[in-house]
Amino acid sequence: MRILGVDPGLTRCGLGVIDTLPARKAKMVSVDVLRTPSTDSVDLRLGALAEAFDSWLDTYRPDVVAIERVFARNDVSTIMGTAQVSGLTMGLAARRGLPVAMHTPSEVKAAITGSGRADKKQVTNMVTRILELEAAPKPADAADALAIAICHSWRGALSGQSTPGANKDLNERKSAGRQGTGLTKAQEQWAKALRNAK
């Protein structure tokens, strides 16, 4: 399964692609941080990100897109750009029929390091080890995007998809309305309808 992880942001948007391997392993396919200049207007920055994100979807053809969930913090102004980029990437992925999964920062940290309060350095170190990279991905947004993708592969495995051995009670989970990809029934129907329309 190929997963595109997205750490959404207007100034720096991290994108990381991994292929899952057996036994909870994964291989890095690509990683980059898209940057847009803060001197440009927001619409230009979002237009540039839309072009770049669609081109990543075309190039890497992921099976699923995992995006860090934006949370309400103290200062609303700082999350506005992040919310706009997350909305843009969610919409662009979903319109292609791609499943989109959201993971909170603490879910990602907990999955990667074992602690939901790990710092950026711990996350980067674990991402480097898990993907057996020769050097740590930089900047932090690059490592975060890969961490989101890894987190999704493992949480997918937990719910019965990524490792073959875990498939034994997949039907049970299907009947509970969720499948191994982390898709809701409505998402499955939408994806199917889009596939049939094309």
Added chain:
Amino acid sequence: MRILGVDPGLTRCGLGVIDTLPARKAKMVSVDVLRTPSTDSVDLRLGALAEAFDSWLDTYRPDVVAIERVFARNDVSTIMGTAQVSGLTMGLAARRGLPVAMHTPSEVKAAITGSGRADKKQVTNMVTRILELEAAPKPADAADALAIAICHSWRGALSGQSTPGANKDLNERKSAGRQGTGLTKAQEQWAKALRNAK
């Protein structure tokens, strides 16, 4: 000049297209409210809105897109969906090289009714009169989208674009870094680069 006004929202997204006429008049071309079910996941809703918005851009080919600016309010959770839809529509318009203008709710109300604190009914009544419609557009989101488009046409006129008579000191304003469409210099350059690339 053809203007597409957008009142962004996840549950109801108002879209209104007007053509400007001489003497601060305007004609309605189309109006609708896109709805997505709150029972669907956010990515599906954004995917559906992306498809619908792009199809409006294809069908009506506006010269400019005017979007209501999202503001930080008391409750962050309620503006998250609006921020995501505004980011999506801004990105989809800008990637085509279309100029995108943002107007605050009070700018729109003041332009249409003369008061920045007008209620929805006053805005709807004025939109109906300005566009010489036989019936008031419903629901309020439809009237709001048209109001945003009208507001943009008038603010554009004020800065020297929409009415021929106002062009006499356009060069002065050009040299001040803003043109009549309400575009910044960077937006103009981006739009030009995109046009040339296609």
